[in-house]
Amino acid sequence: MNSSNKVKLFTEHPRTRSRLILFSLMVLIGFSLISGKIAFLASKENKKNISYTERxxxxxxxxxxxxxxxxxxxxxxxxxxxxxxxxxxxxxxxxxxxxxxxxxxxxxxxxxxxxxxxxxxxxxxxxxxxxxxxxxxxxxxxxxxxxxxxxxxxxxxxxxxxxxxxxxxxxxxxxxxxxxxxxxxxxxxxxLAIKNSSKLMNNSIHLSLDLPVQAEVENVLKEWQKRMGAKAGGVVIMNIHNGEIVALASSPDFNANKGRGELGKDKDSSIYFNRVVQGVYEMGSTFKIFSVAQGLEKDLFTLDSLIDTRAFRINSKNIEDKYKFNRESSIYEIIVRSSNVGSARLALMVGEKGLKEIFSKLGLLEPVRLELREANTTRPILPKNWRDITLATVSYGYGMSVSLLHLAKAYAILGNGGFDIEPTILKKNHNNSQSGSRVLKKTTSDEILKLLEAVVTDKRGTARILRSKYYRIGGKTGTAEKVSSEIRGYQKDKVVANFVGLFPLQEPMFVIAAFLDEPENNLLQEPCRYASCTVVPMVKKLIERTGPLMNVTPDHQALMFYRGS
Amino acid sequence: MLRFLLIGILIGSTFALGLWAYKINYDSRAADQRVKELEKSILSANKQFKILNAEWAHLNRPDRLRKLAEYYFSELRLTPINPDDFISFSDVYWGQFSESESKALVDKRLTGITHE
Missing domain, CATH: 3.90.1310.10 (Penicillin-binding protein 2a (Domain 2))
Structure with missing residues (x-):
């Protein structure tokens, strides 16, 4: 077939031409319908074809x-x-x-x-x-x-x-x-609350808690709470460099698998109260270290300076000690044997401004900025006016109430070389990065650590039971009488006993703070309520149990100290 | 003759195209169905995975393990980790290796193992 024939075909048969045009038109309509449908499906895809899991x-x-x-x-x-x-x-x-x-x-x-x-x-x-x-x-x-x-x-x-x-x-x-x-x-x-979970199915929020450590802490806490007949108790272990909370236990606790109503029936609702974070207490002698720190920071005295430790009166109140002290004692002795008189004298030397300065540096004047809402709403209870008597009593932990977490944070700053930290409940990626700015001198921190270790290693120290053959531990005990709800003043037989310690001291890593509410050790010859015989033995057990779990290797020097005495 | 051929080819190709479109349509529906089924099975596998994970966590809760360790103590002799369980490098008997050699050996084995 040649081209002239082809031309002839189209020109000489007009009907063929119109048929062809009609045919191609129909094909065109057909294809445009199909493409229209495709476009329609494509535009609709977003709504219709969402994957099954997401729906x-x-x-x-x-x-x-x-x-x-x-x-x-x-x-x-x-x-x-x-x-x-x-x-x-x-x-x-x-x-x-x-x-x-x-x-x-x-x-x-x-x-x-x-x-x-x-x-x-x-x-x-x-x-x-x-x-x-x-x-x-x-x-x-x-x-x-x-x-x-x-x-x-x-x-x-x-x-x-x-x-x-x-x-x-x-x-x-x-x-x-x-x-x-x-x-x-x-x-x-x-x-935590996510609307479309298919892609996040196995994701989770990683807390800084360490399950075995937490379990061991709760185990020991509950055992000692029972042994000491205490109403309540709490422990917190925190990394002093990055503020990660490794364990935080408050007793009594609750089982969140049970409905709230179900639990509330037979038990007091206070089981929901986080005593470590929300509970504010007068902490007693654990506060003594703060005025010492401020004095060292401002070069007001050294650890060997002698301070008058005879009982005295301010604002018509007597300040006196339970134990006998010499006319003059060194700061070392005031802390190791825990002298109220000495501490009051130090606070008066440091003054209102100084005391407030150290409290604010250590974060004791405001809520701890932990992620938990419970922490953010817990304000320390501060004295209304700062008279001399207030300075004196606050220096040994009366007249001002803070939470155990506050105390742990303050000691962490004292022990980590003087860097500010923010406690956190989330796992941090960089394990030991020191993020905060410096608030205290390195020398102050070093001296404080020496003092805290002496409280444990000295024969007269209030935490001498804590001396361990495995770890070098330093810390301070505190026992505060509780305010009575019926009579004005304090009750002699009801105390809050606490202890804050740092370990291992060759390279301080963790702060441990623990307290028991109304403990009484009846296993001794006579009942004892002081922290030295209630909380301190508990802390010893806690450290020796949790230390290995946190990869804290025992220290040979600790053994030497242990044997040397 | 030519006209029939042309019409034949056109009808044939239209028919073939229709068949092809039908097949594609059918395949895509089948594929869609399969995707749905797979996603459903992924979802249920994920759910099972979650349940098993939760069960595993529940079975491994420390107080249960503690009780089990006590119960089977006579056979397993499991005790809580103790500071005494750590020994220093020099306490290990290294045979013919000197201390520096043995240290290098251990370091070599430990590279790549990170500790929390």
Whole structure:
């Protein structure tokens, strides 16, 4: 076929031409329809083709885990059960059977609910897998299950005050929205609550806590609280360089797996109170080190300076000591044997301005900026006016109340070479980076550490029981009588005993602060309430148990000190 | 003749195109279904993973392990870690190696192992 033929074909048959045009037009319409559909599908894709997982899991919550990835809190899927009474025929029989599955239900109330004409009611907001199966096996129409996520704390009471607890905000047959009420659950609510979880399924928030250390601390704390008959107690262990809290225990504690109402029935609601973070107490002699630190900082005295330690009066109040001191004692002796008179004299030397300066440097005048809301709302209770008598009493820990966390932070700054730190509950990536600015001189920190070690190593030291053959430990004891609610003044038989220590001293790494509320050691010849015989033995056990867990290697020098005495 | 050929080719190709479009459509639906099924199984695997993780954490809770260690003490002799369990380098018997040699040996083995 040549080209002239082809031309002829189109020109000589007009009908062919119109047919061809018609045909191509139809093809064009056909293709444009197809491409239109493609464009339509493509534009719609965003809405329709969202992946299945993202559509399904709407309400979820991240895990909370410790620094090594051990799960402390997770979300599990359970079922809720609800009933549509009009689908049930033999109501009394069903009520009886349901009572058999849920012994805590009231059969009469249940029967009433089935009969009073309502269309719908909740049987249980969460049922266990076994109960779910039992309900299912009833084969009864009218009983329905809804998907329900719930928060599970695999370790029960462990670190309950740090982790906090949650509540169900709003719920429907198919979902329940959980939100945090206290602790980490509340502090990191925005990070924990995620709307689309498919990609974040196994992500979690890593806390600075170390699970084995935390467990051991709680174990020892509970044991000693029982032994000393104490009402409550608390311990915090913190890295003094980066502020990571390795363990924080407050006793009594709670099991967040149980509903709040369920717990509240038989126990006092104070189990939810975080005594380490929220509880403010007069701390007693642990405060004595602060005026010494300020004096050293301002070169007002050295550790060998002699101070008058005879009892004296200011503002018509007597300041005196329990034990006999010489006319004059060195600062070393004042701290090691814990002299109130000496401490009061030092505070008067340092003055109001000086005392406030050191308190503010150590963060004792404001809430600790820990991530937990409980910490941010806990203000220290400060004296209203700073008369001479106030200076004197505050210097040995009366008239001013702070939390145990405050105390731990203050000692951490004293022990880490004088750098400011912010306690944190989150794991830090750079393990020992010193982030804060310098607030105290290095020499002050060194001298303070010497003093604190002497409290443990000196034969007259108040924490001499703490002398360990494994670690070099330094610290200060404190015993404060509690204010009476009935009579004006202090009660002799009710004390708060505490201890703050630093270890291992060859290269200070951790601060440990512990307290017991109303302890009494009856295992000795006569009952003893002082920190030296209640909290100090507990701290010794805590350090020797947790030290190895935190990779603190025993020190040969400690053994030498131990044997040398 | 030519006209029939042309019409034949056109009809044939339209039919083939239709078949092809139908097949693609069918395949894409099947693929979509498969994706849904896979995502569903991933989701349920993830859920199971979560449950197993939680169960593992629950079974490994320290107070349970402590009780188990006490219960099986006669067989396992597990005790809490103690400062005595640390020994210094010089306490280890290194046989024919000198101390510096043995240190180098240990360092070599330890590279790559990080401690928390």
């Amino acid at each position: 399904e899991v709407i309400h979820s919550r991240l895990n909370i885990s410790d620094r090594n990835g051990n799960i402390l809190a997770t979300n599990l899927e359970g079922a809720s059960a609800y009933i549509r009474p009009d689908e049930i025929q033999k109501k009394s029989l069903i009520a009886q059977r349901l009572k058999g599955i849920f012994p805590d239900l009231n059969e009469a109330v249940l029967l009433n609910k089935l009969n009073d004409g309502r269309k719908f009611f909740w049987l249980k907001s969460i049922v266990s897998p076994r109960q779910e199966k039992a309900l299912f096996d009833l084969g009864q129409p009218g009983i329905y299950f809804g998907k329900r996520e719930y928060r599970f704390y695999p370790h029960g009471t462990l670190a309950s005050h740090v982790i906090g607890y949650t509540k169900v905000n709003e719920f429907d047959v198919n979902y329940a929205e959980i939100s945090g009420i206290s602790g980490v659950e509340r502090a990191f609510e925005n990070k």
